[in-house]
Amino acid sequence: xxxxxxxxxxxASPSSVFSCSSDEMQSEGTPSIMGGEGxxxxxxxGNGSSRNRKISKEINDDDLQRLRLxxxxxxxKRMHDLNSALDGLREVMPYSHGPSVRKLSKIATLxxxxxxxxxxxxxxxxxxxxxxxxxxxxxxxxxTISPPTSFANRTSTTKGNCxxxxxSSTSSPMLLPPRFxxxxxxxxxxxxxxxxxxxxxxxxx
DNA sequence: TAGGCCATCTGGTCCT
DNA sequence: AGGACCAGATGGCCTA
Numbered sequence: 001x002x003x004x005x006x007x008x009x010x011x012a013s014p015s016s017v018f019s020c021s022s023d024e025m026q027s028e029g030t031p032s033i034m035g036g037e038g039x040x041x042x043x044x045x046g047n048g049s050s051r052n053r054k055i056s057k058e059i060n061d062d063d064l065q066r067l068r069l070x071x072x073x074x075x076x077k078r079m080h081d082l083n084s085a086l087d088g089l090r091e092v093m094p095y096s097h098g099p100s101v102r103k104l105s106k107i108a109t110l111x112x113x114x115x116x117x118x119x120x121x122x123x124x125x126x127x128x129x130x131x132x133x134x135x136x137x138x139x140x141x142x143x144t145i146s147p148p149t150s151f152a153n154r155t156s157t158t159k160g161n162c163x164x165x166x167x168s169s170t171s172s173p174m175l176l177p178p179r180f181x182x183x184x185x186x187x188x189x190x191x192x193x194x195x196x197x198x199x200x201x202x203x204x205x
Numbered sequence: 206t207a208g209g210c211c212a213t214c215t216g217g218t219c220c221t
Numbered sequence: 222a223g224g225a226c227c228a229g230a231t232g233g234c235c236t237a
Contacts, residue, residue: 207236207237209237211233212233213230213231213232214230214233216230217227220226
């Protein structure tokens with residue numbers, strides 16, 4: 001498992017999320033980098049079956065080019081939708097706002113989101129435990145909720161690679177690769193409860 | 206100038 | 222058959 005490997009097995013397919021409203025194909029501005037359009041269609045589906053050879057004979061160059069442009073446009077739109085979703089994710093992530101903070105890269109956004117979810121899960125678990133303890137009159141002190149263990153085990157040794165434009169921090173407990181490290185992303189969360197709760201503590205183990 | 210990040214094009218595969 | 226998804230290739234832009 002490298003720093004960049006992400007477990008996404010539990011993530012549902014995003015295709016149902018997007019509401020594709022774009023009804024106008026974007027004009028084709030960039031010429032093809034690879035080979036000619038006709039050749040590409042003839043190679044499509046791979047092994048040159050009789051069916052595909054027949055298709056390639058029936059389609060003239062104009063049709064091939066129109067089809068290629070249509071496919072390119074769809075793919076472009078698909079990537080734009082994906083980027084819009086990533087922008088939406090960035091908006092709800094902590095810290096990644098403000099003029100002095102560089103926009104998170106795609107990989108950094110995904111890794112940060114994963115870690116944020118893990119941290120929230122950890123926080124919820126500790127909260128539940130605390131509530132349970134309070135209800136049982138067994139509270140002695142208020143814990144500090146920290147990032148997940150795997151998160152806390154990571155440290156950054158790289159200086160100057162933080163997404164934050166004006167940050168020179170060299171270490172922070174993050175799950176992100178060192179170059180994405182930023183101490184503001186996952187600060188420890190201190191629980192502050194009413195002092196009256198402390199009256200339940202005397203008889204605790 | 207090298208490396209990172211990104212947009213785009215493209216062909217292959219799978220699904221409806 | 223057509224669309225969605227994916228991964229590889231390529232070139233441009235930016236930053237250290």
